[in-house]
Every structure is written in structure tokens, then in C-alpha cells.
Amino acid sequence: MALIVQKFGGSSVANADRVRNVAKIITDTYKAGNSVIAVVSAQGDTTDDLIEKAAEINELPSKREMDVLLSAGEQVSASLMAMAIEKIGCPVVSLLGWQAGFQTSSGYGLARIRTINTARMERELDQRKIIIVAGFQGLCKYGDVTTFGRGGSDTTAVAIAAAMHAERCQIFTDVEGVYTADPRKIKNAHKLDEITYDEMLELATLGAQVLNNRSVEMAKKYNVELEVLSSYNPVPGTIVKEKIAMEKMLVRGVTKDNDTARISIVGVPDVPGVAFRAFSKLAAKNINVDIILQSYGHDGSQDISFTVSRANADSVLELLKDDFGTVLIDTGVSKISVVGAGMESHPGTAAKMFEALYDVDVNILMIATSEIKISVLIKEEDADKAVAAVHAAFFK
Ligand code: ADP
Ligand code: ASP
Ligand code: MG
Numbered sequence: 001m002a003l004i005v006q007k008f009g010g011s012s013v014a015n016a017d018r019v020r021n022v023a024k025i026i027t028d029t030y031k032a033g034n035s036v037i038a039v040v041s042a043q044g045d046t047t048d049d050l051i052e053k054a055a056e057i058n059e060l061p062s063k064r065e066m067d068v069l070l071s072a073g074e075q076v077s078a079s080l081m082a083m084a085i086e087k088i089g090c091p092v093v094s095l096l097g098w099q100a101g102f103q104t105s106s107g108y109g110l111a112r113i114r115t116i117n118t119a120r121m122e123r124e125l126d127q128r129k130i131i132i133v134a135g136f137q138g139l140c141k142y143g144d145v146t147t148f149g150r151g152g153s154d155t156t157a158v159a160i161a162a163a164m165h166a167e168r169c170q171i172f173t174d175v176e177g178v179y180t181a182d183p184r185k186i187k188n189a190h191k192l193d194e195i196t197y198d199e200m201l202e203l204a205t206l207g208a209q210v211l212n213n214r215s216v217e218m219a220k221k222y223n224v225e226l227e228v229l230s231s232y233n234p235v236p237g238t239i240v241k242e243k244i245a246m247e248k249m250l251v252r253g254v255t256k257d258n259d260t261a262r263i264s265i266v267g268v269p270d271v272p273g274v275a276f277r278a279f280s281k282l283a284a285k286n287i288n289v290d291i292i293l294q295s296y297g298h299d300g301s302q303d304i305s306f307t308v309s310r311a312n313a314d315s316v317l318e319l320l321k322d323d324f325g326t327v328l329i330d331t332g333v334s335k336i337s338v339v340g341a342g343m344e345s346h347p348g349t350a351a352k353m354f355e356a357l358y359d360v361d362v363n364i365l366m367i368a369t370s371e372i373k374i375s376v377l378i379k380e381e382d383a384d385k386a387v388a389a390v391h392a393a394f395f396k
Helices: 016-031 046-057 063-088 119-126 153-163 197-205 213-221 274-284 310-324 341-345 349-359 380-394
Strands: 003-008 035-040 092-095 102-104 113-116 130-134 137-139 145-147 168-173 194-196 226-230 238-241 253-257 261-269 292-294 301-308 326-330 333-339 366-370 373-379
Touching: 003 016, 003 153, 016 035, 016 063, 016 130, 035 063, 035 119, 035 153, 046 063, 063 092, 063 130, 063 137, 063 145, 092 119, 113 153, 119 130, 153 168, 153 213, 194 197, 197 213, 197 238, 197 253, 197 333, 213 226, 253 380, 261 274, 261 310, 274 301, 274 310, 301 310, 310 326, 333 380, 349 373, 349 380, 373 380
Parallel strands: 003 035, 003 168, 035 130, 092 130, 102 137, 168 226, 194 238
Antiparallel strands: 102 113, 137 145, 226 238, 253 333, 261 301, 261 326, 292 301, 333 373, 366 373
């Protein structure tokens, strides 16, 4: 008997009809002779609504209480899904993260999975029960509920598939798979049959919301093959795995990430140690820095610009303003990236991207590259036309 892990995102379980639809997918899989563990997200916009509710009461709530609040969204979905399956007449049990054995770090709001004690899930499967697990949550060593960060239910599913040695891990969502760009924004984006972990990890990290990047990292680490597919249309989705048979495409996808802010430290002395002093202050506060640009020094001074997540912009200003004089923040920027393993052997990729941006009159503020991606920072107001132009250049 094969074990199949299935995960259903927020819009897939948004209302009673959608819950019934998913209950049918789960029970059909079960009736075909498989064991099934299904992970569910909070319904529709529940998580956003809960965040708003918290803000009405306290604009700076503790992360611990936020986790108690947000984990409730997934608790509602799990119980409703189990009820829908009871009604169909199959044996089922819903489990919260801690009941499913998820032990995590105590990093509230962005906890990491330490171990999964699988005994309870194994016992329930032995009794031929379908298990519904509440996504993106666990328990830390202090006995508190923790959550895994936005989109973290994907990670719950991959972690269960790895720990339980599942045959398949299916991520059901509201689009038919992973596309060359967000299919809701770019009309002629096309679905990829397959993609490697490395490319998917870059796409997810650079703004393709369809999979959470930690889940891809974990899938790669434990070699869990993922299938991303639609809970609306029963058509083949996208397979995410280590190696793919298709010839390398130059570019696999184009992404946009608006969660970025540019910080510029202007007119600092052009002497050794300046970058070290600035970035070690940020490191001490666990603030991640992304693209870094140091200008050509002249008259003994230079500028350093870098990007951080928007949520960190104000803290960065606080940390640097006393030591570094003029510190400028620009939150009206966006990062556009192209990702593809094929570009390693194609030196013209960056030129092609820059030409597409030039053709629509978009100015590039910063550039960063790695073997399989090129990112540019541009004005946020240009972001949508930039993605469309770059996508059109690579995918005629
Ligand atoms: P779920 O609630 O199922 O977890 P998400 O909203 O987190 O779903 O992710 C699915 C959404 O990701 C899609 O509706 C789509 O708009 C967006 N998306 C962004 N980039 C891509 C891409 N390259 N391929 C597919 N979907 C993408
Ligand atoms: N409900 C959580 C969120 O919206 C987790 C998830 O859906 O994966 O981020
Ligand atoms: Mg998601």
C-alpha cells in the first residue's frame, strides 16, 4: 500500500464547496488503495484576516501570541476537512501540528522543524485512517505552539513525506503547476512539465509564490519528488526533482519580488573596514542583506547600496544612522529575476534581459547574478511591464 501526502492551499479549501471537492480528491486516493496524509492551509484569506484582527488590538503583539492566533486558521480547516470526509463515510482523524509530532525551534513566527515524532501518525495509518494535518505549525521545547512563516504548509507536507517515506508528495493549489511566470499576471506564461530543485528553489526565493522556498530546500535535502497540481482541474502538473530529462532551457522562469528596499550609505570614507562595520551590525541583528553595490571611490569617499526585506528597512536605518551619516531608504523598488540552469553556458542571457528592459524604457538600479539567475532592482512602478517584457524576450 503506497503512502501519498497531499497538501491543499488556502483557496483550495476556501468554502464548503471547496472543502467537499478536496474531501473527494482525498477519499478517491484512499479508495484506490493508498494510505493518505493530507495537509491543509487556513481557508481563503483567513491568515491575513487574523493578522488584521491582531493589529486592531495591538500594533506590536508578541510573536508567541501571533503563533497561537495564526495556528488557529489551520485548526479550523483540518477539523472541517475531517468532517467532510466523515460524511463521505471514510475513517479519518484530524491532527494539529503537535499531535502529528512536529517539534520545532522556538523561533516564533518562523520556526524550523527539528524532528517529527511519527508514532501517532503511524498508529492512525495502521488503523487505515485518513490523516488530516493542520499545516505550518508545531511545538517548541517550551511547550508553545509555533508557526513556520507564510506559505509554511508546503513545508509541513514535504517534512511528512520525508519522515514517513511517502511514495508521493502532491502540492495542490489554484493553478495547474509551476509556470514560466505568474500565470495570473502574464497571460502567455506556460506550464513547465518538470523543473529541478535548484531552479525551483531560486524561483521560490525570488518571488514565485507557488511553492514556499523552505519546502523546496527540504525536498532537495531528503530527495522528496514534488508534484504541483490543481485542485480544480485534474490535469498533470509540474514535477520538481533533482535531474530532469528535458534539454536545458536557457531560462525557466521570470519572477517579481516587491518585498525589497534599497538602503544607501552615502559619502563614507574610502578606507578598509567600512563595509565590515556596517554589515556586521546587521548580521548581529540577524538582518539578511541581498544585493550589494559599492561605488567607485573618488575624492576619498564612496557610496554603498544594498537591499533588505522591507520589514527590516526601519531597523537598518536605526542601526546605521549614528555611525554612517547619510543613510537613504527607498521602499519603492522591486526585484525582477530570470532563473535557469541553462544560462550558465550562455553568456548572452544578461544582455538579452537588459535589452528587453531598455526596449520598454526601464532603468536598472542594481544588478546581481549567480550561475543560474540574474536579478535586477528597478522602480516598483515599472515592475509589471518589466516582467512582461523580459518574459516575452525569453518565451516568444
Ligand atoms: P496556496 O494557497 O495553494 O498555497 P499560493 O497562493 O501560495 O497558493 O500560490 C499559488 C499562486 O502562486 C498562484 O495563484 C499564482 O498566482 C502564484 N504564482 C506566482 N508565480 C508563479 C509561477 N511561476 N507559477 C505558478 N504560480 C505562480
Ligand atoms: N496559512 C498560512 C499562510 O497563509 C500558511 C500556508 O497557507 O501555507 O501563510
Ligand atoms: Mg502557498
